[in-house]
Structures are given as structure tokens and as C-alpha cells.
Amino acid sequence: MPIYTPPLRDMQFVMHEVFKVTDEFKAMPAHAEVDADTINAVLEEAGKFAAGVTFPLNISGDTEGCKLDNQTHEVTPPKGFKEAYRQYVEGGWPALSCDPQYGGQGLPHTVNQCVYEMLNSANQAWTMYPGLSHGAYEALVAHGTDEQKKTYLPKLVSGEWTGTMCLTEPHCGTDLGLLRTKAEPVGDGTYKLTGNKIFISAGEHDFTENIVHLVLARLPDAPKGSKGISLFVVPKFNVNADGSIGSRNPIFCTGLEHKMGIHGNATAQIAIDGATGTLVGEPNKGLAAMFVMMNAARLGVGNQSLGLTEVAFQNALAYAKDRLQMRSLSGKKAPDKEADPIIVHPDVRKMLLTAKAYAEGARALQIYCTMLLDKAHHHPDEKVKKDSDELVALLTPIVKAFITDNGHVATNACMQVFGGHGYIKEWGMEQFVRDNRINMIYEGTNTVQSLDLLGRKVLGNNGATLKKFGKLVAKLVEEEGVNEKMAEFINPIAYLGDQMTKFTTEIGFRGFQNPDEVGAAAVDYLRVAGHLVFGYMFARMAQVALREIAAGNTDPFYQAKLQTARFYFAKLFPETATLMRTARAGAKVLMDTDAALA
């Protein structure tokens, strides 16, 4: 059976030692009282919940899947899921980072991020139920009417009800401008919605008495395309004026998808057959309103892959120490045993360290990003607020695509450590691979993320935001440029930072002449940018580790961090050389291929 130990030490290191988050919180009235002890206590409890309650349901949830009753349209998730959700609500976890005015605990997103990492490690399929709710909460906070807020937010915050995002239709996913679901005004301020949605995560279940669907649809007079989409809230059960549950709204689960992974989550086909909804935000501005959820969800998807990378690593490491097979090439290491543990083999170590480096780089980046998000929401200084908001917008596609692609590499590497046993379900390793695989697809495929990064976030403002991140790198280079011990961590990012500037200008120039050049370069570009960001994170972490060691701290944690950072720069970071080369190879070899793709 798989194991999982919450990585509290590394979270605390990143939060308290590298980014000193409580110093940041002190500047924000909303979070000024949040101290390290509180954070650590919350994380410890969350870790217990994840490891003790949802993790034991991960394999059984995968094996069992969800069941739809075609008569009642009700869905039963795997055994134990409902009870785990009950405990989650009882523990007050849904309210953690929600606004106190709706019953929330008002803790920073940064803390919630770490809680979710652990939940994702333990059971991604289960975690998607509360995860989607949180997205619905955020969209209503940002765009809901007072009435909607009053009706739905306290229930979503307490976890009594859950939420969903109903975007995709059979003929459109990426291209939401094509969507056909209709919303007709009834005349009393409500709308009748009709249409078919697919791929609705957590779309139906028996955890709660109501489900709050946020649905994209078109008003009768709406313009074509993405500028004619509006957002509606369509509850499973209509809510009476007194807040009690009313009549069943005709928004039904008509099918569950058979998927590669995340079997424990109900991916619902939803038929909306004249269901009653109310408008969220302005008419025809639904896509913008939905993007509040989408941006948070994209950070959340990166966090899912971080969680899976961490748990896959822990299991592969344990197996590699335990499994005896062959002898070390450089002489027996366990002469008293019939063979050496496979961790003696260089390539096994490489697979393990790949996962470890991708987990630690991702954790640092995710915490950094959610700290920016907290600043964007709560910092009193408008400039800090704006800068933080821009930086998190730049980093969001990197978090989503780079961390999930790395998760693919890492979970596969960890599975490979197990040899043939990795292919067998009981060990749990192949499930991590299957569960992670959706993260590269949903909430905007990784190709879409790369276009968002290069086209919109970088070239769209002539590299202004990228330059802001570049300044952070330059600052670190300046700080540590004369420190010999830091050279191995600083030189690669200093060099890549310079290269990126030229590279960006070049791609921008080409793209100006032919926009397909942007499309041809974007995926490679995002990976290069991802390594620049991870490189920066590892340099920051190495800086702290070196200072601690210099100060006489003998905790092996710091040596471990330096070893991981060295591995990262030696074996993973160098792919940037090839990526810039293949990006520069341009669009022609892709587009002049009509015979090859006939």
C-alpha cells in the first residue's frame, strides 16, 4: 500500500525561511495577525486529515468509481467519500481562506495552497469536490449580486453545499465562443436555461443537499462568439426565500464519463432542461466573470500535479531503498544482503531526484504565487497590489503548464522506479500517472497556456511584466554575484535571463511578421520560462540553505536542499538549450507539411 507523509518541513522552509510570509502578512490588515505558529498548526492538522482520512480512499476510489442511477439522476461516489467530506466540513476546512463576512476563517491563500497540496497528494479525485466549490465561491464573491451572495456564499463557505463550473459542451471546450446553451429571461429577473454540458467535474454527488452550478449560456439577443456569453447560477434545488431547499431544478446528470483516471470524481454530462437560473455579473460578460474561477483553478491544477509529484516521489524513494536487485556498478554496497537496494544505481537516483526537484521547485513557485495573490487581494499599497496581480497573471500559465508537464515526467519516472510492479494497480504508482494526466488538459490545455503566456502575458504588453520578473532575477544576481558559493546556482539563471530577453525579442519580431511563429514557439517558450522561474526558486532556496550552513546549522535538511538544487541545475535545467533551439526552428517546418499531414 502506498505511503504519504505531509511535507511540512519543506512547506515551512519555503514559507518562513525563504519568503518570510508572515512579514508580508503583517503589511496586510486582513492577515496581520496570522503568525507562523497558527500556520504551522493548521498545516499539521490538514496533513493529518489528508494522510488519515482521504489518502486511504485513493486506491479504492479509483477501483470503484462513481455510479449513476439513470432513473433518479443521482450519483454515488466511491465508498467513504461522503463520510470524508462530512469530516472535512465538520473540521471547518471549506471556510479556511474564505471571507469572514460569509463565515470564513479569513486565512491567507498561501495557507490554503499548502492545505490543498496535501489533499491533492492524498486523493486528487476526492479533493476536486471541495476544490470546485471554492471556485464557485470566488466567482460569486467577485461578481454575485447581494442576493446571490446571501443565498449561496454562507452555504459554500460552510461546505453545506458544493459548487461546479459548467463550461464545456460536446462541440466546444477550448473555444467557448461556440457554446450553445441558451438562457431566456422569464420576466421576473430569472432565466430558463436549456442546453447540454459535458466534463463537469464534481457535477453530481450525494455529499450535500444542494449543488450550486455556475453555468455559461447565451442570452437571446447575445452577439456571436465569446462576447455573447453570460454567467448564471443554477442550483440543483431552487432555494426558497427563507434559504430552505425548494423544488428540484431540471439540471440533471445524464451520464458519467469513463476516464483514464480521477475515477473517484464524478465527471458529469449535464442536461439543462429549462432550469431556473439567475445572472451573475453583467450580461455578455460571463467569460470575464468565469475567468475569476479559471485563474484560481489554473493555479489549483498546478497544485494537483505538485501533490501527485510529491506522493509519487515518497513512494518511489521508499521502494528504491527497500527493493534488492543487482549490485552497484562501483562495488557491493550491502554485502550482507543478496543484492543491493536499487537506490545505489545512478539512473534510479536520477529518476528520484527528478521528482524531488520538480516537487520542491513547484512548491516554492506555488507558495510564491499564492503569496502574490494574497498581496493582490489585501495589500494596502496600490502599486504592490497591481504589481502582484500582474506577476501572478504572468506566472499562472507557467504554474499550470510547467508544473503539470513536470508532474507527468515525475510520476512516470517514479512509476518506472518500480519496474514491472509500477504497472500493477495495487502499488498505486500508475494511478498517480493516470490522475496527473488530466492536469495537462483541463482548465485550458497546456498549449493554450503557452499561447496565453507568450501571446497575451509577454508579447501582449511588450514584455513589461516579464521585465518585472527579470528584475527580481537581476536583484538576486546582484546580491549574490560575488558569492562564490552561490555561483553554481546564480550563473545559470543570470545566463538564461539574458538569453530570454533576446529570445523574446526575436520571437516577438517574427510573430509580428507571421502570427503562426508565436504558435510554433509558445510551448517551448513556456518551458524555458518555467526553468527560469524554477531556477530562481532554487537559487533563493540555496541562498537560505548556504546561510544556515555557514551559520553552523547542522540540520541535514539544508544539505539536502543544496544537493537537490545542484541536481536540478545539472540535469533538468539544461534542456533550455534545446528548447530555445527548437523554438527558433520556427513555424515553416510545421506549417509546410500539407503532404505529410494529408
Add this chain to the structure above:
Amino acid sequence: MPIYTPPLRDMQFVMHEVFKVTDEFKAMPAHAEVDADTINAVLEEAGKFAAGVTFPLNISGDTEGCKLDNQTHEVTPPKGFKEAYRQYVEGGWPALSCDPQYGGQGLPHTVNQCVYEMLNSANQAWTMYPGLSHGAYEALVAHGTDEQKKTYLPKLVSGEWTGTMCLTEPHCGTDLGLLRTKAEPVGDGTYKLTGNKIFISAGEHDFTENIVHLVLARLPDAPKGSKGISLFVVPKFNVNADGSIGSRNPIFCTGLEHKMGIHGNATAQIAIDGATGTLVGEPNKGLAAMFVMMNAARLGVGNQSLGLTEVAFQNALAYAKDRLQMRSLSGKKAPDKEADPIIVHPDVRKMLLTAKAYAEGARALQIYCTMLLDKAHHHPDEKVKKDSDELVALLTPIVKAFITDNGHVATNACMQVFGGHGYIKEWGMEQFVRDNRINMIYEGTNTVQSLDLLGRKVLGNNGATLKKFGKLVAKLVEEEGVNEKMAEFINPIAYLGDQMTKFTTEIGFRGFQNPDEVGAAAVDYLRVAGHLVFGYMFARMAQVALREIAAGNTDPFYQAKLQTARFYFAKLFPETATLMRTARAGAKVLMDTDAALA
């Protein structure tokens, strides 16, 4: 539902136009009569069988899996599998490349290779049943006694019986030296075998009245480790002197593995409880005898990934032409439709071309290798025989690891083209990913392949065989060095060939000082070597295509080949730069990580 069209044109191109296999066959008495028409007719029929009989069973086989009756120890594969096997036997397919003296048709391995590619595209899980039989056939041809050959070979050739390879035990897979199954001589020339095997592909089923297990076990006086292993033939039913089926031998399937993929194949746990067997080959030389099967099986595993890459590509291409979503960045391409087909997007083309290039490179290499195998078996010139044998030994780990790793990249890319639909079972794409995943593991993990290549096949003879392959590259460079049109295909391999020589010397030197350096570099080294070999294949193919075009041939096939080759050199081949760099980063960053991997 997925589609599949046998790639007959490309097979014929590689066989007849690039490698002119029938010219090679003319030199071999055993195959002198095999002409192009015969080959083409066989492939066309095989393609019909694959596309028409086993392909329609691929998804249902995955969904249904195999069932074990715990009382009788009998296994029922998915619906339709047995009937497909009956048709396969009726068509005489098992006998295709077998020796006529045992009832075979005596066709070259090269032809069988192409037949198997199509069977693998259609249904890897099903194809493993006859595939394993063929391995057992080859081991008995090479090492069986006259009695064993008389008893088993005609039945394996006709397909009346099937065969297996029983190697792995719960505590040992890679390290067969640890195996514990015992074989005690009874005194009448037979042995009683006792032990437990796992991961036995096609280990039990209801297709045939008997199953011929080839089992590795230890004799009572055997030395420890891999030098004390002997090979035995242990039939499910003992065979009477007249060839009829006798008593049930106590070699039972006691469990079926729950796997990530290849659900249609019965991966059996086998308990051997005093079963009667006879020795194959010399005592304690079982591993060498088994390697006859293993080497063939390794080429076969590469061929499995080739098959999956091809079928995944075909489906992704069809979907990319059909699915309308968003507009081209460079202006509407289908203004009459509500969106452009996604094939207009550069990154979608990149994903498609990645799969196409990996399929075509793999096909050329697989055909090249099996042609070498035919020469090694049947060429009258001893030097040609020996050279061919050495070259195929060098290329075998590359075929196994490079093609299966590429298959992983390619099947995942093709799945990604489908967006969310790629994650849904009904489309079939995620199954190609899951089925392919085992190919990177079994018959020696890809790490083991890389150590076989770098440690044994390259450094083990001071690069002598590698130099032979280098001469082929040099010959092509010399032939085409002045041809401007070939420069884009020749320059990269000429450059990489030079680099490889230095790189190999450097790694060899380091490995001499510290063997872990070989282990640290091997995986990267194999991928570099793989690209040199694929680069050579693409240059050979481009050479033919350019000649045909120069001669006025307007078949778009040749333009397609050039476009694919250009894409390959521009977007895939350049990873060699990073791989050499990371290999050179050496063992220290992997091995000095005791704190990180504590």
C-alpha cells in the same frame, strides 16, 4: 470509434525502395525466391486481418479484461479473443516466418516484423498471445533436443499450442540471478519443478488445448547467481509419446494482475507445484538460452510501440482535421465554418508530426534490424553473417528503449490533440498511452537497455561495433556530402557522428575511473545514439525521396517524406545537444545526494 489503416505504402517504401530487401534476400538460399509481390500480398492480407479482426476487439478487450476461475485455474480472455485466434491459426499466420521443417512458411523475419507492426497497432494485448508463442518457438529451435523439437515445434508453428516465458518471481525481475524456483531431477530424464512466477504474459487462456511454458529454475547443485539458472520446458498438459494430450501438469495460474493497460492479455501469477519439465539446453546455461527469446522479444517490444505510435497518429490526424475550434492565428482558414479545424494550429501540427516522425523512423529502423536478423540467420557469407549479428546486437537496446520512450511521447501527444476527449476511454487514445507504458518496462527496463548498450555493446568492445555503424553513416555522408539538397539531412548526422565519437571516448574514460559514470550517462547516451540511428534512417529515406522527385515522380508520398524528415531534424533531433550536456554533468550530482534521498 478509433480508426486504423495499415500503412502498407510506407512499409513497401522502406522495404523495396530504401533497403531493397528482395535484393538482399536473393543472396540467401533460404529466401532467394521471396519477391516483392509475395511480400506485398502477405502484408495486404495481414493488414486486413489486423484492421478487420483484432482491431475491433481492442477497446472491448480493455474494458472487459481477463477472468480467472479460482477453482479450475482456467482463464477466459475478453470476448472475441479466442475466435480471433482461431482465425489467425486458420490463416496460417503463426507459421509465417517459421522453419519449413517444422511446418513453417519460411518467410523472412522482415516480413513477419511488418505483420506484427499491424497486429500491434490493432491490439497489443491480443497480439502478445501469438507473440509469446513465437519466442518459445525460437528458444526451442535454438536449444531444444530433437525430442523437444518433435514434440513442441509443429504445434507451436501451427498455433495449435501457444508458449510463454516464465522468468520473473516476486522478489526478482531485472536480477534473475536471485531466482528461487527449483528443478529436481526425477531420474528418468525429467525434472520436478517447484516455485512461484509472476508477470507471465499470455500465461493462461482458453485459446488452445495446451500451453508450453518455458521456465527458468535452479538445479539442486546449481551455483549461486545467474550462472546457476537452467531452462526447462513445462507444458500445461503433459504430452504422451504419441503426441496426444496427457495428464494436467501442476503449473497453475493462481492470480491475474490488475494492470494499467494491456488488460486483454492475461498477466498470470503462476504456481509451479511439482510440475514435470525437461531441460532445454545445458544445465546452468538457461539464461543464455533464454536470451535467444529475450533478444527477439526486445525487438518485438519496440515493434509494439511502433504499432501504437502509428495508430495513435492516424486517429489524432483524423480528429485534428475534423474538430473545429478557434481560428488560425494567421487568419481564418475555413471561413465558411464556425471555427477552423484544429490542424491549423502550429502546436497541434507539432504533436501530430512528432508521432508521425517517430513512427516512420521506428518503422525504418525495425525493418532494417529484422533484415539484419535475416542476414545473421541465412546469409551464406560468414563475415556478412557475423557483422549483421553484431550490428543487430548493438541496435537491439536502441530499438527497445528509444522506440518505446518515443512511443510514450507520441501516444501522449496524440492523446493531447484530443483535449478533454483524449482522457475519455471511448475515444481509445488513453488506452494507447496505457498499453504503451508497459513497453518501457518489460523485457528489461529502458534503464537496463541503456546499460546493455553503453556498458556491454559499446564500451564492452571498445566501440568496435559502434564504429561499424559509424562507417555506414560516413559512407552516406561521403555519397551525399556534395549534394546540396541533401545537406539539411546529412549535416546533422555528420556532426552528431563526430560528436558521438568524442562523447563515447570521454564517457569510457570516466567510466574506467568510476563505473557509476557509465550508469549516470547511459540513459542519455542511448537517446543520443537513438537519434543518430533515426537521423541515418531519415537521411536514407530523404535520399530516395529526393531522387524520385528529381526523376519527375509526382507521388505526394515523397514530398510528405521530406516534410517529415525536415520536421524531425528541426524539432526532435536537437535534443541531442542537451542530452550530451546532461550526460557530461556526470555521476557526482546523482551519487552525492545521501541527504536529499535520506
